[in-house]
Amino acid sequence: MILGVLGGGQLGRMLALAGYPLGMRFRFFDPADEVCVDDIAPRVRAAYEDVDALAQFADGVDVVTYEFENVPVDAVRALEARGARLLPPLVALDVSQDRLTEKQFLNGLGIATAPFAAVDSAEGLRSAVATLGLPAILKTRRMGYDGKGQAVLRSDADAEAAIAAFDGTPSILEGVVPFARELSVIAVRGLDGAVVCYPLVQNWHHDGILRVSRTPSPVVNALMQADAEYAARRVLEALDYVGVLTIEWFEHEGRLVANEIAPRVHNSGHWTIEGAATSQFENHLRAVTGLPLGLPQALGVWAMVNLVGTPPPLETLASLSGAHVHMYGKAPRTSRKVGHVTLCAVDEGYLDARLAELLHVVGIETGNTARA
Amino acid sequence: MILGVLGGGQLGRMLALAGYPLGMRFRFFDPADEVCVDDIAPRVRAAYEDVDALAQFADGVDVVTYEFENVPVDAVRALEARGARLLPPLVALDVSQDRLTEKQFLNGLGIATAPFAAVDSAEGLRSAVATLGLPAILKTRRMGYDGKGQAVLRSDADAEAAIAAFDGTPSILEGVVPFARELSVIAVRGLDGAVVCYPLVQNWHHDGILRVSRTPSPVVNALMQADAEYAARRVLEALDYVGVLTIEWFEHEGRLVANEIAPRVHNSGHWTIEGAATSQFENHLRAVTGLPLGLPQALGVWAMVNLVGTPPPLETLASLSGAHVHMYGKAPRTSRKVGHVTLCAVDEGYLDARLAELLHVVGIETGNTARA
Numbered sequence: 001m002i003l004g005v006l007g008g009g010q011l012g013r014m015l016a017l018a019g020y021p022l023g024m025r026f027r028f029f030d031p032a033d034e035v036c037v038d039d040i041a042p043r044v045r046a047a048y049e050d051v052d053a054l055a056q057f058a059d060g061v062d063v064v065t066y067e068f069e070n071v072p073v074d075a076v077r078a079l080e081a082r083g084a085r086l087l088p089p090l091v092a093l094d095v096s097q098d099r100l101t102e103k104q105f106l107n108g109l110g111i112a113t114a115p116f117a118a119v120d121s122a123e124g125l126r127s128a129v130a131t132l133g134l135p136a137i138l139k140t141r142r143m144g145y146d147g148k149g150q151a152v153l154r155s156d157a158d159a160e161a162a163i164a165a166f167d168g169t170p171s172i173l174e175g176v177v178p179f180a181r182e183l184s185v186i187a188v189r190g191l192d193g194a195v196v197c198y199p200l201v202q203n204w205h206h207d208g209i210l211r212v213s214r215t216p217s218p219v220v221n222a223l224m225q226a227d228a229e230y231a232a233r234r235v236l237e238a239l240d241y242v243g244v245l246t247i248e249w250f251e252h253e254g255r256l257v258a259n260e261i262a263p264r265v266h267n268s269g270h271w272t273i274e275g276a277a278t279s280q281f282e283n284h285l286r287a288v289t290g291l292p293l294g295l296p297q298a299l300g301v302w303a304m305v306n307l308v309g310t311p312p313p314l315e316t317l318a319s320l321s322g323a324h325v326h327m328y329g330k331a332p333r334t335s336r337k338v339g340h341v342t343l344c345a346v347d348e349g350y351l352d353a354r355l356a357e358l359l360h361v362v363g364i365e366t367g368n369t370a371r372a
Numbered sequence: 373m374i375l376g377v378l379g380g381g382q383l384g385r386m387l388a389l390a391g392y393p394l395g396m397r398f399r400f401f402d403p404a405d406e407v408c409v410d411d412i413a414p415r416v417r418a419a420y421e422d423v424d425a426l427a428q429f430a431d432g433v434d435v436v437t438y439e440f441e442n443v444p445v446d447a448v449r450a451l452e453a454r455g456a457r458l459l460p461p462l463v464a465l466d467v468s469q470d471r472l473t474e475k476q477f478l479n480g481l482g483i484a485t486a487p488f489a490a491v492d493s494a495e496g497l498r499s500a501v502a503t504l505g506l507p508a509i510l511k512t513r514r515m516g517y518d519g520k521g522q523a524v525l526r527s528d529a530d531a532e533a534a535i536a537a538f539d540g541t542p543s544i545l546e547g548v549v550p551f552a553r554e555l556s557v558i559a560v561r562g563l564d565g566a567v568v569c570y571p572l573v574q575n576w577h578h579d580g581i582l583r584v585s586r587t588p589s590p591v592v593n594a595l596m597q598a599d600a601e602y603a604a605r606r607v608l609e610a611l612d613y614v615g616v617l618t619i620e621w622f623e624h625e626g627r628l629v630a631n632e633i634a635p636r637v638h639n640s641g642h643w644t645i646e647g648a649a650t651s652q653f654e655n656h657l658r659a660v661t662g663l664p665l666g667l668p669q670a671l672g673v674w675a676m677v678n679l680v681g682t683p684p685p686l687e688t689l690a691s692l693s694g695a696h697v698h699m700y701g702k703a704p705r706t707s708r709k710v711g712h713v714t715l716c717a718v719d720e721g722y723l724d725a726r727l728a729e730l731l732h733v734v735g736i737e738t739g740n741t742a743r744a
Contacts, residue, residue: 017392023699025411039397040412292691319664322649327395
């Protein structure tokens with residue numbers, strides 16, 4: 001069984017490391033000079049527009065999957081034209097690559113989102129600000145991640161500046177949800193339609209980048225978990241989805257409001273490598289290859305801290321009790337995720353102590369990751 | 373950090389899979405046509421006598437380690453002559469490659485073994501049989517593993533046949549220990565001299581091949597664990613050892629009798645990948661690269677079943693609740709280990725039920741792996 005993976009970043013690397021024990025083989029496609037999978041798997045290095053390279057990549061591959069949602073849809077169509085099977089299906093990319101389509105899709109399934117308005121012109125932006133009020137967030141409809149392609153409009157002056165600078169890029173204005181917490185649910189649907197969901201995770205972001213995840217989310221109750229799972233199931237079934245899909249949520253006044261969908265394995269699920277009966281990576285591979293899904297249960301309590309920029313020395317991280325270190329083989333750069341550390345514990349108190357120690361080592365202030 | 377590994381079998385494969393998350397890179401050396409690491413890491417394919425190939429292998433490597441104990445000592449000397457650093461140290465190979473030296477070494481540390489006698493001639497064998505009695509096991513001093521190079525002498529006729537057939541290969545005759553159980557302890561010593569030991573594992577063999585391991589061994593008591601750890605510490609310190617070392621034991625009348633030493637990660641420690649706070653593979657890598665050792669504690673209770681010969685379909689194995697499947701990328705062949713499955717559980721009763729199911733699927737009779 002050979003899997004083709006579009007994208008060779010850290011998510012691809014962790015997919016391969018989960019697949020090797022199952023006897024799977026991997027081939028990656030990525031145009032970048034250096035990528036995280038280079039040490040561990042063969043890669044076709046070419047542009048997504050290079051149809052010959054795509055054909056070479058797809059030759060002999062049993063199934064093609066992807067590790068980032070901004071895969072050019074034309075490349076996928078070229079692969080499908082050559083008989084390659086893509087899972088998760090193309091429609092999931094169509095929906096998730098466009099913030100407007102995504103929100104309309106969610107609302108159509110009865111899943112709440114922040115209020116929003118499409119913005120295609122300076123006048124449209126003025127009108128959207130008038131409707132939604134301030135603060136609000138102006139986002140490009142396409143190609144944003146980790147806080148890129150976004151601007152927060154807090155004041156009338158911010159709004160006027162954004163209106164004056166608006167360059168016609170198809171965009172969306174979103175009302176700000178005054179959330180109590182950010183959560184995410186990772187769900188998997190098998191080729192046979194079976195669905196399993198991991199426990200809700202609580203997430204802390206800084207500068208638009210995920211810094212800390214923790215599960216089971218300390219005060220999530222069973223009803224909120226059930227709500228998240230019910231919504232995830234509706235999304236998966238509406239897309240006839242196969243593989244892992246993540247929904248990020250705001251919790252507002254005790255209810256879940258969907259922020260966005262990621263049709264892939266997700267940073268907030270890295271704890272599942274050691275912390276769940278089956279990792280998100282293995283379950284994605286099981287799904288797209290038609291194997292039965294594995295159990296998603298958490299074993300103990302877990303926290304995950306991203307290493308962003310220049311990480312502490314490996315010696316320091318390895319000396320932390322109960323820490324599982326994951327480096328991605330990337331050169332350090334400002335705001336770049338170069339690895340993560342997962343902490344395991346049998347109770348919350350012990351986890352709190354270990355997490356405080358890790359956050360100190362990583363240089364993150366503890367105030368914003370205290371238990372809610 | 374680049375590690376050179378002599379041997380590219382499944383133990384090497386699992387070392388690499390444990391090292392990638394730590395940001396380590398690997399280069400293997402193995403003369404075989406196809407080896408388990410070929411999909412996942414670069415390999416130098418050459419004979420151990422090929423000094424140029426060894427030099428190419430060692431070039432730019434930070435440390436050289438090995439995944440099997442029958443590494444030709446001359447190859448190691450050639451590597452060391454070129455400045456390569458070998459860990460575990462050469463003396464560990466010297467001791468463990470020769471069954472006579474090994475037993476003398478253990479006895480010299482006050483660690484009990486089966487009674488034994490060196491055998492170098494037909495007359496010597498006759499005299500050894502007279503001294504030790506029957507049954508006894510005739511083993512070559514070198515190059516035996518998984519029951520190869522061994523003959524059990526049960527009767528006078530067996531002994532006479534062996535005496536007549538004796539070809540002068542340096543050998544050892546061992547008295548048979550009428551053991552109640554077979555156990556093993558996996559111990560690790562860091563570059564700084566720190567030692568950690570995993571819980572004793574109970575092992576079941578068939579035709580000389582390990583079939584099932586289980587931990588924590590159901591009726592091992594704290595004293596026996598302490599005895600095993602004390603012995604392991606003496607062995608590690610006597611060899612100024614760095615890395616993972618395994619001691620296999622017989623339990624006889626409530627006491628531990630050493631069977632053999634393996635200066636490497638071990639099949640009976642595969643459960644540690646999912647079952648311990650730090651796996652044997654990661655701890656070996658931590659040791660030989662000078663990182664602090666990780667915790668060896670078991671999380672829950674665990675069993676491991678080897679897949680020998682033609683394995684059941686992956687679909688079947690993946691459908692077993694709580695099963696972690698590890699395939700080595702090997703073509704099936706009689707008596708060949710092609711993978712293993714680890715089962716996790718929170719209590720013995722649940723583990724018993726899951727293990728019975730797995731053994732049925734694998735086609736192993738359950739009688740000889742019942743709880744002792």
